Amino acid sequence: MKRILTGLSLTLLCVVLISAVGARPAAAQATNAITVGGIGVVVADPDTAFFDVSVERVSTELNDAFAAGNDIVDEIRTTLNRLGVARSDIRLQGISITPQDRVDARLGPTGEFIYRVRHTLRVTVRDVSASDTLISAALESGANDISNYTLGVIDLDALELEARALAIQDANDRAQQFVTSLGVGLGAVQYINEIGVTSGFGAMPGNMADSTGRFTVTVQVQITYLIRR
Numbered sequence: 001m002k003r004i005l006t007g008l009s010l011t012l013l014c015v016v017l018i019s020a021v022g023a024r025p026a027a028a029q030a031t032n033a034i035t036v037g038g039i040g041v042v043v044a045d046p047d048t049a050f051f052d053v054s055v056e057r058v059s060t061e062l063n064d065a066f067a068a069g070n071d072i073v074d075e076i077r078t079t080l081n082r083l084g085v086a087r088s089d090i091r092l093q094g095i096s097i098t099p100q101d102r103v104d105a106r107l108g109p110t111g112e113f114i115y116r117v118r119h120t121l122r123v124t125v126r127d128v129s130a131s132d133t134l135i136s137a138a139l140e141s142g143a144n145d146i147s148n149y150t151l152g153v154i155d156l157d158a159l160e161l162e163a164r165a166l167a168i169q170d171a172n173d174r175a176q177q178f179v180t181s182l183g184v185g186l187g188a189v190q191y192i193n194e195i196g197v198t199s200g201f202g203a204m205p206g207n208m209a210d211s212t213g214r215f216t217v218t219v220q221v222q223i224t225y226l227i228r229r
Contacts, residue, residue: 032227033190034178038171040163040219046151046201049125052093053138054145056118062097065117069095072142073119079141080123080134089124096120151201153215160197163219168192171223179227187226195220 055072059065077090098116123138125131128151135146153159179186199217 031190032229033224034175034186034227035191035222035224036171036174036178037195038167038169038174038221038223040166040168040170040221042159042163042166042217044153044159044215044217046128046153046213046215047126048152048154049128049131049149050152051123051125051131051135051149052145052147053121053123053143054118054147055120055142056116056144058114058116060102060112060114062099062115062117065115066097069117069119073121076121076138076141076143079137083134083137084127084130085123085125085134089126091122091124093120093122151213151215156199156217159215159217160199160219163197163217164194164221167219167221168223171221175223175225185228187228189223189225191224193222195222 053076055069055076057065057068057072059068073092077087080090081087096116096118098118099113100116102112102114123134125134131149135149138146175186197217197219199215201213201215
């Protein structure tokens, strides 16, 4: 009886193994596809400029230095506003107060202070061609220093959208060139990846202008298409 049971068990085990092997799915066939890259570049003239205007006044009385600086700041605001700059485009960037010991050449420190009060305004220029006129007007109104002049564009999103559309079209053209050369057809898009977006003046990063003085937005994409045979 034991031998019969053992033989039956082996028979059942073989049936289970055969069934398991027969149940394995067929190996999936590799999908025929092509992956290409695309680049879109949009170049535009800057439509906005920015610069800082600083007013510094010095006095032995802090209130006097502060008030004198405020008066000049008000004069600069009025002048720039009269030349077409909106008041919302003239913003106070910061105020710094630096006390310094008064020193007598013979006796040394006197125990009194000299106060340096510095007001800094950030000016946004909507008409880049007016930059020189506005800077000159600020200096003539009492500004001590002009700094951080930079150029930019207001609607960066619009440039990016245009560059992205060009990148996709570039990838599609490249893929079409490949399949035409191979004698096959271009199928549906299976995968798309935006590799990166860069913007700046010419080939320089950030807001550093190169000799072209034009703003550039670059978008790079990677797209996978099916191949139709």
